[in-house]
Amino acid sequence: MGTPPDPIRDTESLRGSRRSKTRLPRRAAVGRRSFASTLKALDELASSGAKVSVRITDLDRGTSVLAGDDFVTLPIAGLGIVPLLIDVAAAFEAGALDPLEIVERTSVEPVTVAGIWQHLKAPALPLSDLAVLTAATGDALAANVLIEKVGLPAVRARIEQMGLTRLALLDRFRDERGPDDAPHVALGSARELAEVFAELVNTNVVSAAVSAQVAEWLSLNHDLSLVASATGLDPFAHENDEHGLLFVNKTGRDAGVRVEAGVLAGPRAGVSYALIVCFDDLSISHRLRAHEAFRTLGTDLMEYVF
Template sequence: MAAAPSSDKDSAGSPDSRAARAGATGARRGSGRRRRTGLIRPSFAATLKALDGLAEMGAQVAVCVQDLDRGDVVLAGDDYVTLPIGGLGVVPLLVEVASQVELGTLDPLEIIDRPAPVEVGGVWQHLKAPALPVSDLAVLAASCGDAAATNALIERVGLDAVRARADRLGLSSTALLDVFRDRRGPDDAPRLALGSARELSALFASLVNAQAVSAAVSAQVAEWLTLGHDLSLVGSATGLDPFSHVEDAHGMLFLNKTGRDAGVRAEAGVLAGPRAGVAYTLIVCFDDLSIMHRLRAHDAFRTLGTELMEYIF
């Protein structure tokens, strides 16, 4: 792991949504405060140590942290490498759904039947409702990585459309390859999704900066992602309520998406406070040989979360 901190040298929703406003306001506020106080930025030394430890044990690690105010990368390591990212690959799908809604080619209230059951995750499989509207499916896919909701959206808009959207977003190393499956056969894609830390951080930055397709599309996707329930990795350091963190008493903005698979943990998001705002991605692919191997991987995410909190406050 050669991670090192960098030197300083597509109705999709209202563009004035809470998430978009908070991201832009937080970034501007943070930039001004840094200029006034001249505070020293964290070095991410603990994160580098944790990631180096994982790499020494044979894990593949990729990280990218981008300052939202200045646009430069403040921490990077193998961020160009394409790695499996699990359910994090749903983000380009959400962008395509919001884009089609904005264009009027997809009705957000269109009712879609539940697809063939998958048990890999989510809540729809436990609900009695046999069908849900597109907008609700997007909420389920973004908030809890619901496999059935994600598969239903993929069937509706098509993987080809999602891949074309990814190309237009400039994602050459990031792709949603398949639907969720309980088991992958020889004729199936070997992974749900692949991505690079660099592209995913840039994508999240473009969402909060209203630059992904359009301001309305960016705001809608960011709003869906603020509903995320998985705060067990980087998000654990925020102290936020996993089920209600759109409004925070301390002026913090947080939106994220995690991805999990056998031996894969990934998270990308935006964290902004009074001092700064960042878009971040961390991907760890490890041999899940024991619970300790898994917990070491999780600890690295939490270490990054702690240092990101020091960076933004």
């Protein structure tokens, strides 16, 4: 699964305030881990017929730590809300959308695939709260309202503006997909997903304010069951970790699809990462084997940054 690292280029890390002030030499962080366990787990998945795409980038050096089919475009399910949130935050900043505008839940078709708004008594919420629900709980109904407000063409234009060619939000969330619907909510590649998260924490997406807003929303994500399970963080309160761990992530789940992308930074190093696995969800054991590969990656990432 691995490929040689990219040429070294200098990048400025803007995450220093969240790291320990006493850092070990960079060579100690870079040279001591081979991600052998991750490579073995992903090779086993690929041998069983799964499609696997992975990318890990060292944030401070700007080099590829691990890459395997990271250019391949695959379904990314709920991770497609990341470009949506970027466009919403940009619209807030530009004044094109009012973050306090109240929107009725009934303004879009009901959808029950994920989220908690469908279970709340409040029939309407402000757009800013819907962005929080979308990022923190993967709320499909909240995401669909945001899609309705900004429009899919605007999100696609934003993706093009960012120079991304393999990332696309194709459709709203649906309980069932018919023959006239897009086959997937979103598509993407591990390389571009890792790049987006790196640019977010380095405040290079649209503007510093937009980057900070989107990163703040995503830092509230409750799903720490895949790669993030190795961090030991509280799923419901991990924005300010007492051990100086910086962590921002988003997951995506669909039938036979598991995806996670994010940024993980500790005292030794920081990385952006993305892993996409598309597999035959024939049994619980097939699903658990895919999940275990994500957790193995999480363990290797923690060893890399600490």
